Structures are given as C-alpha cells and as structure tokens.
Amino acid sequence: MKKNMKFRRLFFTIVMSLLVLIISACGNDDASPEPESEGGTESSDVTLDSGMGEVTLPGNAEKIMAPFHEDALLALGVTPVAKWAIGQSVQDYLEKDLKDVPSIEWNLPLEQVLSHEPDLIILQNNMDSYEGSFDDYNKIAPTYVMKEETVGDWRKQIETFGTILGKEDAAKKAISDYEEKVADAKEQIAEGLGDETAAVIWAVGNQFFLFEQNRHSAEVLYSELGVKQPKLIEELGEADAAAWNPISVEKLSELDADHVILLALEGEQGIETLEKSSVWQSTPAAKKANVHLINDPSNWTNKGLIASQETIDDVLSALVK
Known part of the structure; x- marks a missing residue:
C-alpha cells in the first residue's frame, strides 16, 4: 500500500513537471522574436x-x-x-x-x-x-x-x-483641408465683397509698408481668395524679395482701394498718424470707414499653411459682413 502511494506521488510530480515544461515552451513560441541586430531600425x-x-x-x-x-x-x-x-x-x-x-x-x-x-x-x-x-x-x-x-x-x-x-498622409490631408478652406472662403468673398477692392498696409512705428500682390500673405488675398486689386497695387507689380521700402502718407493718397486692412500692433504710432492725416482721411477706404485694423501682423508677414489659414480668417472677419 505504501509503495503504491509513493508511486502515485512520484507519478504526479513527473506529470506536473512535464506540464510546466510544455507551457513554458508554448509561451516561448508565442513571444515576438528578438531583432537580429541593432541595425533593424535602418x-x-x-x-x-x-x-x-x-x-x-x-x-x-x-x-x-x-x-x-x-x-x-x-x-x-x-x-x-x-x-x-x-x-x-x-x-x-x-x-x-x-x-x-x-x-x-x-x-x-x-x-x-x-x-x-x-x-x-x-x-x-x-x-x-x-x-x-x-x-x-x-x-x-x-x-x-x-x-x-x-x-x-x-x-x-x-x-x-x-x-x-x-507623415506623407498627414501632409496630403493638411494641404487638402486647406484647399477646401480656400474654396469656401472664396465663395463667401465673391458673394459678400463682389468687385470691391482691398489693400494691405503694415504700420511699423511711424512707417507704412504697402503689400504688393505677392508680398507675404497678400498672395492669399489676391491669388487664392480672388480679392480685386486697386490700381496702385497693380502698378507696383510683384514684390522684390530683397527690398521693401516704406511708402509715404502722401503716396498713400493715390490708394483707391474700397477697403484697407491695416496691420499694426496695439498703440503703434502709425495708427494715430493716419487718423490725424487729412491726406489719408480723403482716401476712399477712410471715407467709407472701411479701414479694418488687425493688431497681430505676424501671420500676414509670413508664408505657411497656418499663416495662410489665419489670414483667411482675418479677411473673412474684416471684409465679409
């Protein structure tokens, strides 16, 4: 009787040991193989x-x-x-x-x-x-x-x-989403602004810079959104990337734009100068109270997807009622 008990215990121990070995082997089979070399990320x-x-x-x-x-x-x-x-x-x-x-x-x-x-x-x-x-x-x-x-x-x-x-897919989507935004904004502008013209002026201190048709984000305004250029902008032609000279208030008197987007930080001296200038106040945009002040010029003075998106938002806010 005692021999049978000892045999059963020995048999049970052997079986359990075999089960542990089998389970361990299966676990190793399921594990992901180690990379062959550290150069695998190449x-x-x-x-x-x-x-x-x-x-x-x-x-x-x-x-x-x-x-x-x-x-x-x-x-x-x-x-x-x-x-x-x-x-x-x-x-x-x-x-x-x-x-x-x-x-x-x-x-x-x-x-x-x-x-x-x-x-x-x-x-x-x-x-x-x-x-x-x-x-x-x-x-x-x-x-x-x-x-x-x-x-x-x-x-x-x-x-x-x-x-x-x-991130090729992300790049395609970003550009595609932007093109949709342009198409939607262009439609709103065509309905809300019609053939009225617009110009962009950047006041820095007491100096004024008029954006040519392709200067920074003005390209978004004219080329992508289809806003009409006033005669003075047409005469300026394309921008010289190597030079950008300020324009005098007297020269601004020739600006026949229906709307002006004025870029200037809050409290910029140029804002007060224009407000006090009889020459400026005689321009079509000033007469019609269509001078739209934007206090953050940074997206307008750059080119990029985000800069362009924010420029579109500015244009819609300023020109489309």
Whole structure:
C-alpha cells in the first residue's frame, strides 16, 4: 500500500513537471522574436535630394529643429525642440502652440543648437545667415538643407517634411483641408465683397509698408481668395524679395482701394498718424470707414499653411459682413 502511494506521488510530480515544461515552451513560441541586430531600425531611414545633394536621414527622429519653418512642422502635428527668434521676438501667430518651447537665435549659434540635442536639423538653403556651416550642424545631428524652391513654397515644404518624417498622409490631408478652406472662403468673398477692392498696409512705428500682390500673405488675398486689386497695387507689380521700402502718407493718397486692412500692433504710432492725416482721411477706404485694423501682423508677414489659414480668417472677419 505504501509503495503504491509513493508511486502515485512520484507519478504526479513527473506529470506536473512535464506540464510546466510544455507551457513554458508554448509561451516561448508565442513571444515576438528578438531583432537580429541593432541595425533593424535602418529600414526607416529616408534618402532624398537636398540643397546639399543626396542625404540619408533618420526616419525615427523625435527632437526636430527647423528654425523659422515651425509652421510646416506644426501643420504635420510635430512640435519642434526649439523655435526661431530674434531676441525676444518670435512668430507670434504660432505661440498658441509654441509658448512653452524654448527659443533659439535666428543665426543658430552652435552652442545653442547643441544644447537642445536635436535628432534632426532642417535648414534653409541660404547658409550665409547661420553662424555655422553645414558640416558643423551635421556633426551635431543629421542635417537637411532645403532647396530654394522648397523654402519659397510652403506646400512643397509640407510635402518634403512629410517625406522626411514619415507623415506623407498627414501632409496630403493638411494641404487638402486647406484647399477646401480656400474654396469656401472664396465663395463667401465673391458673394459678400463682389468687385470691391482691398489693400494691405503694415504700420511699423511711424512707417507704412504697402503689400504688393505677392508680398507675404497678400498672395492669399489676391491669388487664392480672388480679392480685386486697386490700381496702385497693380502698378507696383510683384514684390522684390530683397527690398521693401516704406511708402509715404502722401503716396498713400493715390490708394483707391474700397477697403484697407491695416496691420499694426496695439498703440503703434502709425495708427494715430493716419487718423490725424487729412491726406489719408480723403482716401476712399477712410471715407467709407472701411479701414479694418488687425493688431497681430505676424501671420500676414509670413508664408505657411497656418499663416495662410489665419489670414483667411482675418479677411473673412474684416471684409465679409
């Protein structure tokens, strides 16, 4: 009897041990295989043409720096590791998304760039404005230099950034959504404004800058939204990117626009100057009380998807009743 009991216990122990081994083996079969090598992430790298020739960039970058082109990053849902600034001046229209992001000076001092420990740096094609060279920045992190045509076209920027960051679908959607916004706004303007003309003036201190037809976001106003240009804007022709000279109040007397969008920070001296100027008060827009003051010029003095969206909102608010 005692021998049978011992045999049963031994048999039970052996069976339980075998079950544990079988379960362990099954668990190992279900587990994901270990990567063969640490180089497995290389498949996500991106090779594309740039202003410095063909480059290969990491497809898994998280700490990205694209000074002055944060608009394109934000349009793709990416927050940069640092934001462009000149002293205390930043791109105000982006501050709702970037208020907690540290600044980096416009000329990209190497020590500042290094302090942010970027995984990827995206630069403009004009390297002369930077403190360091391409090689200097490329030693800190893989660096992409945009081509000239990419710098000047925010749609190409978003497409390029989308390729670099593996966000091609997000880039397509962002541009598609924008085109829908333009089409809707254009219809509202055609109905509400008709053939009335509009001009944009930026007051800086006591100086006045009249936007040519393609100067910054004026291109949105005229080319995309179809707002009619007054004769003086037509005569100015296309903007000279290298120069933008102020216009005198006396010259503004020739501005025959039905509406004027006046860009000026709150309390800017130029606002009072125009209010007190009999020359200005004799212009069609002033006579009709169609001078529309906007206190944040920052989206108007830039080109980008978000800048353009906010410009459209400003135009609708000012010109469509």
